[in-house]
Amino acid sequence: VTRLRLYDEKSGDRPIAETADPDEIAETLKRAGVRFERWEASRSVAAGDDQAAILEAYRADVDRLMREGGYRTADVVSLGPDHPQRAELRQKFLEEHTHSEDEVRFFVAGRGLFSLRIDGHVYEVLCEAGDLLGVPSGTRHWFDMGPRPSFAAIRLFIDPAGWVASFTGDPIANRFPRLE
Ligand SMILES: [Fe+2]
DSSP states (O other), X not given: OOEEEEEETTOSSXXXXXXXXXXXXXXXXXXXXXEEEEOOXXXXXXXXXXXXXXXXXXXXXXXXXXXXXXXXXEEEEEEOTTOTTHHXXXXXXXXXXXXXXXXXXXXXXXXXXXXXEETTEEEEEEEETTEEEEEOTTOXXXXXXXXXXXXXXXXXXXXGGGOOOEEOOOGGGGGSOOOO
């Protein structure tokens, strides 16, 4: 189930606060400058559906967000637990990094764990199907898809070329929970 845990950035073993209430998650993240929304499909979708069908099911929200955020392209990425490169793909974003582009993800299916470091706190968001998270450009964060990843997500970009990770070199992520 979707969940937000708030930590002091110095202690990854003891959350200060925790909630599974979507409105409270959205409010808390909004105060930190982070967008969180729950979207509903206009028709049923499955993780294996093709990209066009998935985008079509969420078209109203995708179009609205593109207008609001100035995003120009949208695609769908999906990963299954038997992907041969799952360990490397998981490793890629496990350490703290930033992007010069917003990282906007809508989970069509499956789950993923985002941790955002903002003003001395870490906001750990367990995203499940139906969740939209927008990590603003420049925000320190890390992402864990778990040892057996399973998700399909819509991604929005201003320019996909801008979405490269710039690693901070800070080992903070190692002190915080992983997705098991
Ligand atoms: Fe990222």
